[in-house]
Amino acid sequence: xAGITQAPTSQILAAGRRMTLRCTQDMRHNAMYWYRQxxxxxxxxxxxxxxxxxxxxxxxxxxxSVSRANTDDFPLTLASAVPSQTSVYFxxxxxxxxxxxxxxxxxxxxxxxxx
Amino acid sequence: xxxxxxxxxxxxxxxxxxxxxxxxxxxxxNGLFWYQQHAGEAxxxxxxxxxxxxxxxxxxxxxxxxxxxxxxxxxKELQMKDSASYLCAASDSNYQLIWGxxxxxxxxx
Numbered sequence: 167x168a169g170i171t172q173a174p175t176s177q178i179l180a181a182g183r184r185m186t187l188r189c190t191q192d193m194r195h196n197a198m199y200w201y202r203q204x205x206x207x208x209x210x211x212x213x214x215x216x217x218x219x220x221x222x223x224x225x226x227x228x229x230x231s232v233s234r235a236n237t238d239d240f241p242l243t244l245a246s247a248v249p250s251q252t253s254v255y256f257x258x259x260x261x262x263x264x265x266x267x268x269x270x271x272x273x274x275x276x277x278x279x280x281x
Numbered sequence: 282x283x284x285x286x287x288x289x290x291x292x293x294x295x296x297x298x299x300x301x302x303x304x305x306x307x308x309x310x311n312g313l314f315w316y317q318q319h320a321g322e323a324x325x326x327x328x329x330x331x332x333x334x335x336x337x338x339x340x341x342x343x344x345x346x347x348x349x350x351x352x353x354x355x356x357k358e359l360q361m362k363d364s365a366s367y368l369c370a371a372s373d374s375n376y377q378l379i380w381g382x383x384x385x386x387x388x389x390x
Binding site for chain 2: 209211214264268269272274275
């Protein structure tokens with residue numbers, strides 16, 4: 167059982183380019199999340215999805231979009247990358263997203279550098 | 282607004298005890314999590330508290346006071362492998378996690 171996988175592991179991207187970060191989970195969790203982690207700041211929620219076919223905006227959604235066509239996959243797209251999007255991106259999942267006690271499980275992260 | 286505060290960095294000695302504090306302010310409250318994150322790796326779950334009091338799990342314990350908006354993580358018998366960042370996160374009224382910036386714990390031999 168892999169849990170959550172993310173691809174690519176790392177990427178250097180020219181500003182203005184489009185990029186999709188991939189996330190797949192095999193735990194059949196309904197809820198999935200995208201966070202960015204920057205030095206000195208806590209994890210910040212970009213977008214989330216509590217079930218296939220629905221998505222919601224988190225704290226820092228601007229410049230990012232997501233889709234949830236099925237339970238397992240939750241890709242994050244940067245339509246036109248800017249240097250401020252340089253960060254480590256973590257995908258996470260939990261069983262339902264509608265309970266306070268749910269543990270979130272994290273993928274290994276994607277390290278993105280936008281030049 | 283919503284806010285989580287925890288110290289940026291702490292240093293402790295191998296074999297000793299260390300307490301990492303966290304204060305939180307959220308719109309609604311559905312529990313407090315502690316996660317461990319080794320450098321270059323993903324966060325992993327350590328503990329969850331929703332009721333006041335102390336939860337003990339091996340060398341790690343977590344305490345919550347809802348009236349004070351306060352939690353701490355207690356690590357006993359410190360080992361070198363405990364060198365990591367410890368993240369405090371509160372679940373808000375929408376069951377979203379609000380994260381602190383993390384406390385980097387340095388263990389010295």
